Amino acid sequence: MATLRIPTPLRPYAEGQTEVSVQGATVGEALNDLVNQYPSLTKHLFNEAGELRPFVNLFLGDEDVRHLQGVATPLKENDKLMIIPSIAGG
Amino acid sequence: MLPELSHSEIHRYSRHLLIPEVGLEGQKKLKAASVLVIGTGGLGSPVALYLAAAGIGRIGLVDFDVVDFSNLQRQVIHGQSGLGQLKVESAKARMLDINPDIQVDTYNEAFTSQNAFRIAEPYDLIIDGTDNFPTRYLTNDLAVLTGKPNVYGSIFRFDGQVSVFDAKEGPCYRCLFPEPPPPGLVPSCAEGGVLGILPGTIGTLQATEAIKLILGIGEPLIGKLLLYNALDMSFDFVKLRKNPNCKVCGDNPEITELIDYEEFCGMPMHDHDEGSAGAEWDITARELAERLAQGEDLKIIDVREPHELEISHLEGATLIPLGQLAARLSELNSADKIVLMCKAGTRSTRALEVLHSAGFRKMKNLKDGINAWAREIDPSMPIY
Secondary structure (H helix, E strand, O other): OEEEEOOHHHHHHHOOOOEEEEOOOEHHHHHHHHHHHOHHHHHHHEOOOOOEOOOOEEEEOOEEHHHOOHHHOEOOOOOEEEEEOOOOEO | OOOOOOHHHHHHOHHHHOOOOOHHHHHHHHHHOEEEEEOOOOOHHHHHHHHHHHOOOEEEEEOOOEOOHHHOOOOOOOOHHHOOOEHHHHHHHHHHHHOOOOEEEEEOOOOOOOOHHHHHOOOOEEEEOOOOHHHHHHHHHHHHHHOOOEEEEEEEEOEEEEEEEOOOOOOOHHHHOOOOOOOOOOOOHHHHOEOOOHHHHHHHHHHHHHHHHHHOOOOOOEOEEEEEEOOOOEEEEEEOOOOOOOOOOOOOOOOOOOOOOHHHHOOOOOOOOOOOOOOOOEEOHHHHHHHHHOOOOEEEEEOOOHHHOOOOOOOOOEEOOHHHHHHHHHHOOOOOEEEEEOOOOHHHHHHHHHHHHOOOOOEEEEOOHHHHHHHHOOOOOOOO
């Protein structure tokens, strides 16, 4: 099972959790498991067509999954996924 | 030819001159450098203070705001005596008090596609200390189109991000975030709050990166994004790569001139509360007070967070935090007359959209939130 770090702006939609354990053999399956656990997150991560929104950045370790195999990137036990949010405060 | 240092400057910068990586040559580079700081708020405050102290010869400040009481919790370049003054003038006075040997240029104007090239023209380096998405995209695109490095910093609550976007050598902001998020999906600091010291940490890191770039020393954060969390005291780094399809710095750029995003996506222009859902949906504090006094059966839904109730609350209101609203719609009846409220009307406007898309029609947004109630109806209530 991999862990996924929820960024602060999205925590209200994940019952305040900072890290969530997610099941799945790929990044895409893990994301589906995440939004099954916290349906309020769905519209923040996916557009109406069910694609990952372009401003949602997902990193596996320190690599952007776009530079791996995207949502098809395989996940191993204990992998750490991180959503990097778009924040604009200053 | 680098400028000479006076005896007084040599004395002032003695602790720099002692470091071999800086030395006399480095201090002259700092004196010859010019830096544009966009925003003189939470991030811009420490950036401008430290760049002034470090002896950056020419510093430009862009901001069109005035110093507000609620700024002083984090915008440490401004003080109580500066309340109501232009931020750029308040900041300039403080910087010249620290270091009268530098030049501070002020631009008391909103940074837009119309003036960005003119304002940035004299500067070698840009520091993004803005508080909103439209200006961040504008700053990035400007940096790419003019070939100037952009030292980026951004904050929210306890989280900060820092990077150096230099499209000649690495990725730009758009390589990471190709488009701004739609309005409403990401809260601003005016809405979500920010730990006052957080911009101090992040702005100081931005100033550090700027000084390293000017001196040409160390490893700049090019191609790396620093993610800071104050609660965990964690510093994580992730790799950023140039996106060959990037719309502004990619192989076939589509963006060849500057864009003002707020014109077509309706995002708030800066970090202020936007308290109206439009005339059709708004109810003013006065009207709400009158209708409640007449005994009208209105269901008031407070969409703030539980900890905000201690500051102020309306009698009889039901708390459903915005983040839980979609999941708790079954607690509401679409036949009721519902009034949605929050601190200043921003979150309640979002809540109104949530209810609207669920088929509710009989609801109103308390315009400018409970703060308007405190101003107009109940002066015993604090404004926050």
